[in-house]
Amino acid sequence: xxxxxxxxxxxxxxxxxxxxxxxxxxxxxxxxxxxxxxxxxxxxxxxxxxxxxxxxxxxxxxxxxxxxxxxxxxxxxxxxxxxxxxxxxxxxxxxxxxxxxxxxxxxxxxxxxxxxxxxxxxxxxxxxxxxxxxxxxxxxxxxxxxxxxxxxxxxxxxxxxxxxxxxxxxxxxxxxxxxxxxxxxxxxxxxxxxxxxxxxxxxxxxxxxxxxxxxxxxxxxxxxxxxxxxxxxxxxxxxxxxxxxxxxxxxxxxxxxxxxxxxxxxxxxxxxxxxxxxxxxxxxxxxxxxxxxxxxxxxxxxxxxxxxxxxxxxxxxxxxxxxxxxxxxxxxxxxxxxxxxxxxxxxxxxxxxxxxxxxxxxxxxxxxxxxxxxxxxxxxxxxxxxxxxxxxxxxxxxxxxxxxxxxxxxxxxxxxxxxxxxxxxxxxxxxxxxxxxxxxxxxxxxxxxxxxxxxxxxxxxxxxxxxxxxxxxxxxxxxxxxxxxxxxxxxxxxxxxxxxxxxxxxxxxxxxxxxxxxxxxxx
Numbered sequence: 015x016x017x018x019x020x021x022x023x024x025x026x027x028x029x030x031x032x033x034x035x036x037x038x039x040x041x042x043x044x045x046x047x048x049x050x051x052x053x054x055x056x057x058x059x060x061x062x063x064x065x066x067x068x069x070x071x072x073x074x075x076x077x078x079x080x081x082x083x084x085x086x087x088x089x090x091x092x093x094x095x096x097x098x099x100x101x102x103x104x105x106x107x108x109x110x111x112x113x114x115x116x117x118x119x120x121x122x123x124x125x126x127x128x129x130x131x132x133x134x135x136x137x138x139x140x141x142x143x144x145x146x147x148x149x150x151x152x153x154x155x156x157x158x159x160x161x162x163x164x165x166x167x168x169x170x171x172x173x174x175x176x177x178x179x180x181x182x183x184x185x186x187x188x189x190x191x192x193x194x195x196x197x198x199x200x201x202x203x204x205x206x207x208x209x210x211x212x213x214x215x216x217x218x219x220x221x222x223x224x225x226x227x228x229x230x231x232x233x234x235x236x237x238x239x240x241x242x243x244x245x246x247x248x249x250x251x252x253x254x255x256x257x258x259x260x261x262x263x264x265x266x267x268x269x270x271x272x273x274x275x276x277x278x279x280x281x282x283x284x285x286x287x288x289x290x291x292x293x294x295x296x297x298x299x300x301x302x303x304x305x306x307x308x309x310x311x312x313x314x315x316x317x318x319x320x321x322x323x324x325x326x327x328x329x330x331x332x333x334x335x336x337x338x339x340x341x342x343x344x345x346x347x348x349x350x351x352x353x354x355x356x357x358x359x360x361x362x363x364x365x366x367x368x369x370x371x372x373x374x375x376x377x378x379x380x381x382x383x384x385x386x387x388x389x390x391x392x393x394x395x396x397x398x399x400x401x402x403x404x405x406x407x408x409x410x411x412x413x414x415x416x417x418x419x420x421x422x423x424x425x426x427x428x429x430x431x432x433x434x435x436x437x438x439x440x441x442x443x444x445x446x447x448x449x450x451x452x453x454x455x456x457x458x459x460x461x462x463x464x465x466x467x468x469x470x471x472x473x474x475x476x477x478x479x480x481x482x483x484x485x486x487x488x489x490x491x492x493x494x495x496x497x498x499x500x501x502x503x504x505x506x507x508x509x510x511x512x513x514x515x516x517x518x519x520x521x522x523x524x525x526x527x528x529x530x531x532x533x534x535x536x537x
Contacts, residue, residue, distance in 0.1 A: 031088060036095055036149045050099075050106050057096030065089025072130065083135040090123045090135075091142020098146035101159040112159045116166040124170045133180055136171075140183060143167050144190035151201050160198065161216060164191055165223075172227045176234055181242060184231065188224060188246060192253050195220065206261040213261050221254035229282070244298050248305070251275060272313030279306035311335065325369035326376060329393040332362040337400060340408060349410050356404065356425075363397050363432060370394070370439055375447075383447040385440045394436035401429030423480045430469060430484065437461045455499060456512040462492045463519040470526045489523060492516065 042048055048056070065086045072082025097119070101112035120143075127136040144167075147160055168187050175183040195216065206213040225247055232243035258271050283302035314335065318327030336359035343351025376389025385391070405425035409418055441461055445454040466488035473481030496516060 033145065033149070035092060036146060050104055054096055054100045054106060057092060057099065061089045061092035061096060063089070064092060068135075069126070072132070072135075080134065083132050084138060086123075086126070086132070087135040087138025087142070090119060090139035091146075093119045094139070094143035095146040095150075098143075098150055098163065102147050102156045102163065103150040103152050105154070105156065107159070109159045109162055113162045113166065116163055120166050120170045124174045128174055128178065131178075133178075136174065136180065136183060137186070140167070140171055140186055144187070144194070148190070148194060148197060151198065157198065157202075157212065157216070160194070161219075164194065165219075168223065168227075172231070176231045179235060181231075184227070184243075185246060188250070191220060192250075195257070209262070209267060211261070214258070217254055217257050217261070221250060224250040225278075241298060248301070251279075251305070266316070269313050269316035272309045272316070276306045276308075276310030276313055279303075279309060282306075322374050323376065323389075325366065325373050326389050326393055329362060329366045329370075330396065332358055332365075333393070333396045333400060336362065340400075340404060344408055347411060349412050352404075352408060352410065359397065359400050359404075360428065363428065366393060366397060367435060370435065375443060383443065385444050386436075388443075390443075391436060391440055394432060394439070398429045398432040398436065401425045401432065405429065423478055426478075427480060427484060430472075430481075434462065434465060434488075437465060455495075459492050459496050460512050460515050462488055462495075463516045466492065467519050467522050467526070470523050474526055485523065489520065493520075 042053060066089070068082045068085025068087070068089055070082070071085060072079055074082070094116075097107070097112060097115045099106075101107040101109070101115075107115070123136065123139050126132060143163075147163065168191060171183050171187045175181065199213065204213060205211070208214070228243040228247040228250065232241075232247075235243070255271070255275065259268060262268055262271065279302050283299055283306055286299040286302060314331045315328070317331055318324035321327070336355040339351050339355030339358065343349070343353075343355060370390060370393070373390055375383060377383050378387065378389075386395075402425075405422045410421065413421060438458060438461075441457050442454060444450060445457065450457075466485045469481050469485035469488060473479070473485065493516075496513065
């Protein structure tokens with residue numbers, strides 16, 4: 015880096031000289047002074063002459079070493095500018111010609127720079143190769159030639175950068191390549207609405223190339239620069255994700271993309287943990303895992319978009335995520351993971367309560383509706399089972415016994431509320447599906463009354479007072495509903511039977527309550 019602290023202004027001066035040459039190319043084209051073949055030939059001759067003089071000066075000794083590197087770099091940059099003019103700005107060269115010329119120039123420059131340690135030569139030629147297509151943008155689409163042009167440059171630059179440890183080369187190529195992508199997008203404003211559009215294919219190619227290249231560099235260097243490579247790989251992912259979000263209007267496509275990125279970074283996190291890459295800190299592995307988790311969560315949250323089954327899919331997915339978080343947290347003895355999974359479960363339950371009433375029934379047997387054996391019922395059961403499992407099996411190491419008991423009761427109470435929702439939805443659906451005679455409201459009152467009795471029985475079994483309170487609240491609400499709603503309207507034998515059942519349930523609760531109070535209670 016000391017070299018660049020001393021000579022970065024020298025490289026900047028060479029860049030201005032190159033900018034003047036590019037302006038001359040464009041000005042001569044606008045004025046019609048020379049034909050395109052003559053300008054291309056002159057550019058190649060001038061570039062070769064400048065490079066030859068630079069090589070001569072560089073080989074003569076240290077006094078002229080820097081001037082020789084600049085001259086050779088400017089010669090290569092003029093060659094790149096000529097190739098960009100002939101293949102990108104105009105249609106004089108076919109794509110294969112651009113590929114051959116670029117390969118020849120780049121290989122020669124890289125070989126010389128590698129042989130004689132010419133770092134500034136490589137940087138000046140790289141800047142020239144990137145600035146030329148940035149300044150000379152065509153009126154028609156020659157993007158394939160630009161793609162081949164950048165592919166050759168990036169491949170060679172990354173190779174010599176890794177072999178020599180010249181990190182500034184790969185970072186410059188990375189920044190300018192994505193900059194060119196954005197500039198050419200704004201210049202042409204092409205349409206892109208699917209994965210197979212040219213824009214997406216170029217973006218995917220850049221993303222995959224830099225992902226592989228930066229990790230190869232990090233693995234090979236095994237030095238303090240390894241972390242820099244990994245962080246630029248993160249930047250590559252962010253840029254690709256931003257472009258994909260702009261180019262893929264469909265939510266489904268972004269869902270697939272996020273799931274793929276999440277899976278990819280999950281694999282990379284495992285690789286880092288497994289092989290313990292030198293100079294890549296443990297925090298880097300954690301960042302990979304966090305990015306994987308974020309991408310997967312965002313992707314999973316989009317599953318079912320545009321479908322009436324979206325709430326059902328969301329309930330299953332987020333309950334599964336919460337379960338994984340709690341199981342991993344229990345394994346690692348991490349209260350934060352357990353708490354995070356619990357928050358996911360809690361808000362998923364609220365979301366499901368808000369949407370479960372309008373979700374289409376997912377019947378495994380087609381048109382035949384079976385209570386408690388359908389998609390919605392399974393979602394309710396999964397949510398309730400999670401809460402009961404955590405209540406009985408999961409302990410927070412930071413809590414004392416009394417606090418842990420209170421937290422366990424909170425999980426169980428919310429799970430019982432979920433069970434109440436399950437009963438309500440399933441009974442309502444049975445009446446709708448089979449056109450059952452009688453009042454659905456009376457059936458709900460009977461079901462809730464039975465459930466209140468079950469809550470008291472659960473409290474008697476577990477010796478926990480809060481379930482007595484919850485059961486009392488439920489039976490009081492059932493009584494209010496029976497008096498204010500169910501009692502109105504015409505009398506029927508069905509209504510008489512339900513009221514007698516509710517009376518029997520109330521007596522049963524009194525009996526359970528009396529037996530409970532007769533025994534020692536656990537708070």
